[in-house]
Amino acid sequence: MVRLGTACDPVTVESPASGRPHEGKVLAAIQAHADDIPLFCAGTLAKLLDEGYKGYLIQTTNDEKCAPTPSLGETILRNEQEVDELARIMGLEAVYNLGYRNHRLDEASPLELRSRLVLLFRALKVDTVLTFNPWGHGEENPDHVVTAQAVEAARWMAGMGKDYPEQIAAGLKPHTVQEQYYWVCREGQPYNRVIDVAPYIEKKIEAMSVNKSQGPGGANGSRLRDRLASNGLRLPALGDNNETADREYIRLFGLDDFRATGERHGLTFAEPFLHIPPGGTFVGAVDPNLVEAYISEHAVPAGE
Numbered sequence: 566m567v568r569l570g571t572a573c574d575p576v577t578v579e580s581p582a583s584g585r586p587h588e589g590k591v592l593a594a595i596q597a598h599a600d601d602i603p604l605f606c607a608g609t610l611a612k613l614l615d616e617g618y619k620g621y622l623i624q625t626t627n628d629e630k631c632a633p634t635p636s637l638g639e640t641i642l643r644n645e646q647e648v649d650e651l652a653r654i655m656g657l658e659a660v661y662n663l664g665y666r667n668h669r670l671d672e673a674s675p676l677e678l679r680s681r682l683v684l685l686f687r688a689l690k691v692d693t694v695l696t697f698n699p700w701g702h703g704e705e706n707p708d709h710v711v712t713a714q715a716v717e718a719a720r721w722m723a724g725m726g727k728d729y730p731e732q733i734a735a736g737l738k739p740h741t742v743q744e745q746y747y748w749v750c751r752e753g754q755p756y757n758r759v760i761d762v763a764p765y766i767e768k769k770i771e772a773m774s775v776n777k778s779q780g781p782g783g784a785n786g787s788r789l790r791d792r793l794a795s796n797g798l799r800l801p802a803l804g805d806n807n808e809t810a811d812r813e814y815i816r817l818f819g820l821d822d823f824r825a826t827g828e829r830h831g832l833t834f835a836e837p838f839l840h841i842p843p844g845g846t847f848v849g850a851v852d853p854n855l856v857e858a859y860i861s862e863h864a865v866p867a868g869e
Contacts, residue, residue: 570749570826570837573757577840578830580761585617591689593742594657595623595682595696595716597670597708598631599644600773600780603651605748606695607772608762608823609836610655613693615765620657621689624648625678625712630667632778643778651775655768661685671707675715682719683729687737693744694720698839703751713747720745743843748836756837759826763833766820773819774811786814 594610596602602610602622614620628644629637645662652660663681665673685691697704697713704710722728724741733739749756762769773782787807793799802817803810820834827835844850 571753571755573755577758581764582616588617590618590692592618592620592693593623593691597625597712599628599648600776603772603776608765608769609760611765611768614656622652622657622660625663626667626708627664628667647776670711678715679719683723686723686742687740690740691742694742695746698747701754745841747839756839758838758840759830759835761832762836766834770812770815773815781819782815786810
């Protein structure tokens with residue numbers, strides 16, 4: 566999983582910044598399922614919010630397949646409540662549930678999904694996105710693939726005034742998402758940036774614990790505590806109540822990938838990303854600074 570990501574050369578280590586250098590900027594964390602943000606980027610999300618970002622959560626599916634509940638409706642409700650609680654503890658402004666069917670996002674209209682994301686990026690004036698890598702190989706979940714590709718298409722298309730002109734007519738302005746943090750979630754997926762999340766590891770544990778319905782955190786600690794108790798055993802490290810057991814289970818067993826990634830780069834805990842900075846990676850794009858430098862050196866008065 567995360568520790569099996571492939572490091573690009575060079576890898577930038579991003580440490581917590583003093584003050585609030587991102588004041589006035591907006592991010593959107595975009596997941597397919599309730600456990601994605603807690604597992605892959607909760608520490609980084611907490612860091613960026615602490616540094617001044619205003620944040621929003623966008624979820625593409627209804628999570629109908631993922632919870633130990635007897636019906637689809639109960640499963641959807643339980644996951645939706647947990648996502649709302651995740652947003653609350655992280656300090657996010659709002660949650661936008663797009664509601665497509667879990668594990669069937671690839672049956673949805675890509676044009677509709679893209680247009681909905683374009684609308685949100687324009688309306689919220691999103692500067693930075695955190696989501697799956699749209700080119701990440703080894704991905705087996707179609708919801709991850711479709712979410713990532715829709716975000717990547719929508720984030721640049723949102724800045725073009727002739728795309729979805731009805732949105733412009735309604736008062737929205739073109740707005741390009743400038744920066745991407747694409748998280749690592751499968752073996753061999755590349756990363757060029759690791760985020761030092763040691764100062765935010767308690768927030769990551771809290772976020773993982775909120776997601777009781779699915780994922781490697783959630784209620785696994787309390788389940789283990791109950792299983793041991795039925796056999797007359799206990800693990801002192803799991804404490805004396807279910808919530809403590811859930812969080813300590815995550816601390817003991819659920820952070821190994823992030824601990825290993827951190828150790829590879831001289832940190833205690835780290836989350837890896839394929840980071841694309843403002844300006845992107847478009848081959849052949851003209852650097853306006855080079856243009857201005859050339860003008861300064863070579864321009865002559867008109868008529869000469």
